[in-house]
Amino acid sequence: MSNEIHVTIENRLGLHARPAARFSQLASRFASNIRLIKDGKQVDAKSILEVLTLACPTGTRLTIAAEGPDELEALTALQVLIETGFAEYD
Amino acid sequence: MTEKMTEKDNGGMLHMKGISASPGVAIGRVFVLDRRNRRIFKTYIAEHEVESEVQRLRTAVQKAGEQIQAMLRSMPDELREHIAILETHQLMLKDSMILDKSIDMIQRKMVNAEWALDHSLNHVRRLFGHIQDTYIRERIHDVEDVVARIQDILSGTQGIPMEQHTNPVVVVAHDLSPADTIQLNRKNVLAFVTEMGSRTSHTAIIARSLGIPAVVAVAGVTKYVFTGEDIVVDGITGDIFIRPDEDIIAHYTDKQACYIQHRQAMLLQSHLPAVTADGFSVSVQANIELADELDVAIASGAEGVGLLRTEFLYVGRNDLPSEDELFQAYFECVKRMSPKPVTIRTLDVGGDKFLSSLPVSPQTNPALGLRAIRLCLKEIDLFFTQLRAIYRVSAFGKLRILFPLISGCSEIQQIKVHLNSVKEQLRAEGIPFDEDVKLGVMIEVPTAVMMADLLAKEVDFFSIGTNDLIQYSMAIDRVNEHVAHLYDPLHPGILRMIHRSAEAGRLQGIQVGMCGEMAGEPAYTPIMVGMGLDEISMNADSIPKVKHIIRRCNAGLCRELVNRLLTACTSQEAREILEDFLGRYLPDERQLTHPYLCDAARH
Numbered sequence: 021m022s023n024e025i026h027v028t029i030e031n032r033l034g035l036h037a038r039p040a041a042r043f044s045q046l047a048s049r050f051a052s053n054i055r056l057i058k059d060g061k062q063v064d065a066k067s068i069l070e071v072l073t074l075a076c077p078t079g080t081r082l083t084i085a086a087e088g089p090d091e092l093e094a095l096t097a098l099q100v101l102i103e104t105g106f107a108e109y110d
Numbered sequence: 111m112t113e114k115m116t117e118k119d120n121g122g123m124l125h126m127k128g129i130s131a132s133p134g135v136a137i138g139r140v141f142v143l144d145r146r147n148r149r150i151f152k153t154y155i156a157e158h159e160v161e162s163e164v165q166r167l168r169t170a171v172q173k174a175g176e177q178i179q180a181m182l183r184s185m186p187d188e189l190r191e192h193i194a195i196l197e198t199h200q201l202m203l204k205d206s207m208i209l210d211k212s213i214d215m216i217q218r219k220m221v222n223a224e225w226a227l228d229h230s231l232n233h234v235r236r237l238f239g240h241i242q243d244t245y246i247r248e249r250i251h252d253v254e255d256v257v258a259r260i261q262d263i264l265s266g267t268q269g270i271p272m273e274q275h276t277n278p279v280v281v282v283a284h285d286l287s288p289a290d291t292i293q294l295n296r297k298n299v300l301a302f303v304t305e306m307g308s309r310t311s312h313t314a315i316i317a318r319s320l321g322i323p324a325v326v327a328v329a330g331v332t333k334y335v336f337t338g339e340d341i342v343v344d345g346i347t348g349d350i351f352i353r354p355d356e357d358i359i360a361h362y363t364d365k366q367a368c369y370i371q372h373r374q375a376m377l378l379q380s381h382l383p384a385v386t387a388d389g390f391s392v393s394v395q396a397n398i399e400l401a402d403e404l405d406v407a408i409a410s411g412a413e414g415v416g417l418l419r420t421e422f423l424y425v426g427r428n429d430l431p432s433e434d435e436l437f438q439a440y441f442e443c444v445k446r447m448s449p450k451p452v453t454i455r456t457l458d459v460g461g462d463k464f465l466s467s468l469p470v471s472p473q474t475n476p477a478l479g480l481r482a483i484r485l486c487l488k489e490i491d492l493f494f495t496q497l498r499a500i501y502r503v504s505a506f507g508k509l510r511i512l513f514p515l516i517s518g519c520s521e522i523q524q525i526k527v528h529l530n531s532v533k534e535q536l537r538a539e540g541i542p543f544d545e546d547v548k549l550g551v552m553i554e555v556p557t558a559v560m561m562a563d564l565l566a567k568e569v570d571f572f573s574i575g576t577n578d579l580i581q582y583s584m585a586i587d588r589v590n591e592h593v594a595h596l597y598d599p600l601h602p603g604i605l606r607m608i609h610r611s612a613e614a615g616r617l618q619g620i621q622v623g624m625c626g627e628m629a630g631e632p633a634y635t636p637i638m639v640g641m642g643l644d645e646i647s648m649n650a651d652s653i654p655k656v657k658h659i660i661r662r663c664n665a666g667l668c669r670e671l672v673n674r675l676l677t678a679c680t681s682q683e684a685r686e687i688l689e690d691f692l693g694r695y696l697p698d699e700r701q702l703t704h705p706y707l708c709d710a711a712r713h
Contacts, residue, residue: 032472037249041198044205068198069207069253072246073237078472104428105469 022087025095028079031105035076039106044068046101052088054098065098123355124335126328128303130348131314133701134323135366136301137359140352141279142337143290150261153222163216167209167223170263175203177259195252202256207234224264231257251287280341284332286313301343303350305331317345318651325350346701372701380411380654382661386639390665393645394657395453397625401442407650411657414450416647417512417573417625418443420496421459430467430492436499444507453550453573453647455512456496458482461578468492477587482515487524497532504544512573516551518561522568525549552625554578559607562614572615573647576626580604599628600684605637605675612641623647633703635659636691637675640668655702662696 029035035043047054047065054065056074058081063070065084076082086094155163182196202208208230215226231253238250278298283290285306299322307313307326317324323345335341335352342351342362346369351358385391395416396407407415423431423439431439444452459465460481468489473479486493500511513525529549536543553559554575566572576599581588583604586597598604608624615622623645628634630648632655638646639660648656671691678684692703 030469030472032476033245034243036243036246037198037252038194041194041201045201064206067206068201069205069234069237072249073234073241075241075243075246077243 022085023091023095024083024085025099026081026083027099027102028081029076029102030078032078034078034080035071035074037072040068040071042106043098043101044071046097047094050086050088050090050094050097052086052091052094054087054094055085057083057085122353123358124352126331126334126350126352128325128328128331128348128350129308130324130345131307131326132302132317132322132324132345133369134301134321134345135362135369136280136323136341136343136345137354137362137366138278138280138300138341140282140335140337140339140341142332142335143281143283143286150224150228151222152225155216155220155222157220160217160220163223164213166264167212167216167226167260170223170260171203171209173263174256174259175200177263178203198249198252199256199259202253203260208253208257224261227257227261227264255287255290280343282331282335282341301325301345303328303331303341303343305329369701376654376658377410379661380409380657382411382657383413384657384660386660386663386665386668388664388666390639392639392643392660393623394653394660395623395645395647396650396653397630397647398443398650401439401446403650404443404446407653408447410650410653412450412650412653414645415443415447415452416623416645418452418454420455420457424457424459424465424467428467430465430495433495433499433502436496437502440499440503440509441506444503444509448507451508451510453510453512454500455514455552456483456486456500457492458514460485477581483513483521483525484515487521490528493528494532497529498536501532501536501543501547502541504547505542509544510548510550510571512550512552512571514552514575515555515578516553516565517555517557519564519568522549522551522565526568550621552578553611554582554626556583556607559583559611562611563617566614566618566620569620571621571623572611574608574611574622574624574626574643576604576608576624576628579607579626583607598681599631599634600681600688602675602678602680602684605672605678605684609641609672609676612643616642621645630656632656632659632699633688633692636663636668636671636696637688639663639665640670640672640675642669659696659699659702662699664695667691667695 031039044066055062056065056071058074058076061074063074065071084095084098178196178200182193185193208227211230211233212223212226215221215229216223234253235250238247241247278300280301280303281294281299282303283305285304286302301322302313302317302324304313304326305328314324314326323343325343325345325348328350331350339353342354342358344350344362344365354362383391384394393413394411395414396410396412397417397419398404398407398415399419399422423436440454458481460470460479461477470480470485480488486496500509503509513521516522533543533545548570550571550573551558551565551569552575553562553572556579558565562572577588580586580597580599580601584596584601586593588594588597612622621644624638624643625647629638629646630652632652635656636659646656671687674687675684678687692699696703
């Protein structure tokens, strides 16, 4: 069983280096296996390089799927990170 | 490149020329920083060696992480903004695409760690090659940096960690990434020489801010010079001499001493007023972002703050600053600058700076979008907080308000309505303020130039913002690499716009100034004088140079120069007229005026 959430990237430059770094860094803090899915293409959310290669400009709709002991916690945390625009000024 | 290489004899002295990016003269030993030619050999390992090879890789990664951590700790303050680059490197270092893939490769193919890393890097390169977003695609250089660091540790060459160099060297490289530049131990860098780059590239900017000579765009230099050889770098003219002979060394030792002496003399004189030989005076002021910069500005001889950018108070936080916070920040600047004036520009965000505290829906063309004064007039609370804070400070010192991105008279009329409400509020609350705070507008939208005669009746001063004025008038996005080279302050159309604005101001008897980058370029100073500008505002480090030039100018001759420039047909023609003037009337100031011209001539 895994859980999923849908999010939209809203910061101006999209999921560029710094947000991708924060995203993979946060994902790495959870034990669950976490995947980032865009148009059927899946990457490991804990790998900054994989997240970058997914190339998500602003407006991109993504699915985050998590499976593991702390999957709901992980999804909530990642959703907040994206919704707050990665708490960054860019 | 306009300049050809001249080789005296094989293995002998070699003279090459590039673009001078940061002035100064350096004589010293070369350190070549070049990762492109790193040779990686494929070595098969025995099955029983696999575990130790994996361990060797893990240890190297661990070490690389420690190196980065050490750099993060010792990061000098002026480079702190680049910290995120190194933090990203830390993540990439342990990324599964690099580490896990390489370990997998070692185990399955039984190859050495260096080769496995190279293989992983190539895989990432291919993936990144498909990314359309240039900004993200270029992060591949960070991945390359990280892999190079691990490979250096593995091979024991330690090519990059300049922090380990104890003797000062001239760093020669194909190109320096921001990460490279910040990792270098700047105490041990005598100069930078790179094959790539321009006067506005990262290396150039950092070199100037650190006061290290730099020559960029020296084609092929890494092929001709080796670590340990001697080199002379002239950051004033862009000349470099590899394996210099005694005559050259003697000549440049003199030049270096002269340059240092010249610079000190200029600093000593920087407090003298900037008055031309025929008695025309110009107020030379500083562009400031943080109150911390005031000391440097004052030491450089600034006669006021011509542009206080206020965006820094808003960025990097999730809420908006309160009126009291703004008051404190403005008060600090006004108090420390007193009795010299401070010109506070109202918030200019939305074009290239954005606030997380004030999300604006994505705009396809933010430079032409809801930004600067438009944003303030829409978000009235945001505007009122600034105006109230500014007026409150006006009771304590001399300040002026500058409004950005004004396109004509209607914005000013709207602003005045708001100003009246602010004043009424303050009066009702019994808060003291200066009733006569001077109001000014940035002249940076082409229609403001066309309306300058009428705008001049509405305000107390103009400040010509050349960066945006050039960008908007010439329809050139300066950060777009395909057209950036067309950006040219000497375009006759731009010169005419500046002239028109200055004339409109003069006829109405208001002060006219300039605060764009053009104002801080010593080669253009005679044009500013000839245009009759009352004040020019620039980065602090340009102030002594510009003041020095003004003192050697004759305003009458400068006016003739401007008259001639206004007849020029092309930028090239304008440049020739200016060069002729500088060569004729300011030949001794060539160190100051030449670097820019030789850069501009390549455009």
